[in-house]
Amino acid sequence: MKKILIIEDDESIHNIIEELLKENGYVVFNAYSGTEALLLLEKEKYDLILLDLMLPGLTGEELLVKVKDIPVIVLSAKISSDDKVNCLLSGANDYITKPFDSKELLARIEVQLRNRSKNNIIENLKYRELELLNDNHTLLVCNKKVNLTKTEYAIIKQLLLNRTQVITKNKLLDLISIDTEDCDENSLRVHISNLRKKIRNYTETEYIESIWGIGFKIKS
Amino acid sequence: MKKILIIEDDESIHNIIEELLKENGYVVFNAYSGTEALLLLEKEKYDLILLDLMLPGLTGEELLVKVKDIPVIVLSAKISSDDKVNCLLSGANDYITKPFDSKELLARIEVQLRNRSKNNIIENLKYRELELLNDNHTLLVCNKKVNLTKTEYAIIKQLLLNRTQVITKNKLLDLISIDTEDCDENSLRVHISNLRKKIRNYTETEYIESIWGIGFKIKS
DNA sequence: GAAAATGGTTAAGAAATTGTTAAGATTTTG
């Protein structure tokens, strides 16, 4: 059940796309301005974004660079090669010009989702005594529910998703703060500390290992 | 240095693409028929395939389903929606119609390579009994894990990355200290000494060789 | 071969990084 966010201000086009996607089994979310999209993006994780370029509030181009880790298909009336190239190099995964063919749009959506599910092997949100539920704030430790804050959830998810790797402090800081620069390592340390304490409530095992000067990883 | 395989029987188009890619720093390989492509695919791993549909020997469509784990961009004169959809659902990652815009082709190639390099496991540096796990900041000596400090890791990585070359003391000092000048060679000597001691814990072999007055290298 | 320069090892003190706690600031929620 894939979640797709449609960002398009023209209501008639918006409705056509929404109808098409719903008919094909997708769960659809709607934004009618760039700023609205930004708010929605902070709230929920989507599997794909369909993005118009000419938007009120915040343009599609501006929005594009703010989106991370979600595939974006740009759907635009701008047919110039420069526009396409610009978007593709700014992070868009595909660029379709309006008017578009329904079947082609669906096929290109499939491609993006197919790519994605390859990467995110619906894998190990489970590791030994830990299991991360897909609800953005619950961790099971020895099958006991532990409530995590949004930040703690983001951290442990990143660690579990790459549990053989060391995740650098900077990478984790990126996850935490939407605006990059001014966030403090100190803050990250506190989050990690709190996470450890919550896990420690239910198990003796230490799961989060510090790699001195680099970052953190799941102990193996 | 990304390797791209062009599969296209029309020689003039083939040459245009080849030239374009070479100008942009790609390493290009050529196949002029479906069957030739198949042979090449068994021999070598490519990062991307550009695929024409109308090919002698084996059609592009037939080839497409045989390709696994390499992104494919279809480049075809067939503009019908059915052809596009068919290819995209059969495994193509993108579909561009001829005549194509050079910049757009390059951009779409970038997209595919960008996607791929995300989940590309960084290759580990291996040399005899030493193995540097890149995503892990660990050194294996005879398959035993050795804990290195940030500085030691930086040094051994530099040495292993260029194991035929001598790495000057200044180069290594640059790695260690952000401000160049005031760092001490003495300090570097200590780090090297500690590194050697840690490696010596697991093997008799001396791996780090001193080049008098110049620097260090991996013993060959 | 002796003096000078460079390299290797060790140990101790300096510096940097981390873990924890608690209080204040900020955001979210009712």
Next chain:
DNA sequence: CAAAATCTTAACAATTTCTTAACCATTTTC
């Protein structure tokens, strides 16, 4: 708007790493 939850900041202790300095070995230079 107030209460609750969350995040950040600051302080401190504990730990790890880095640098310094001393001493000796080795190599080069004269």
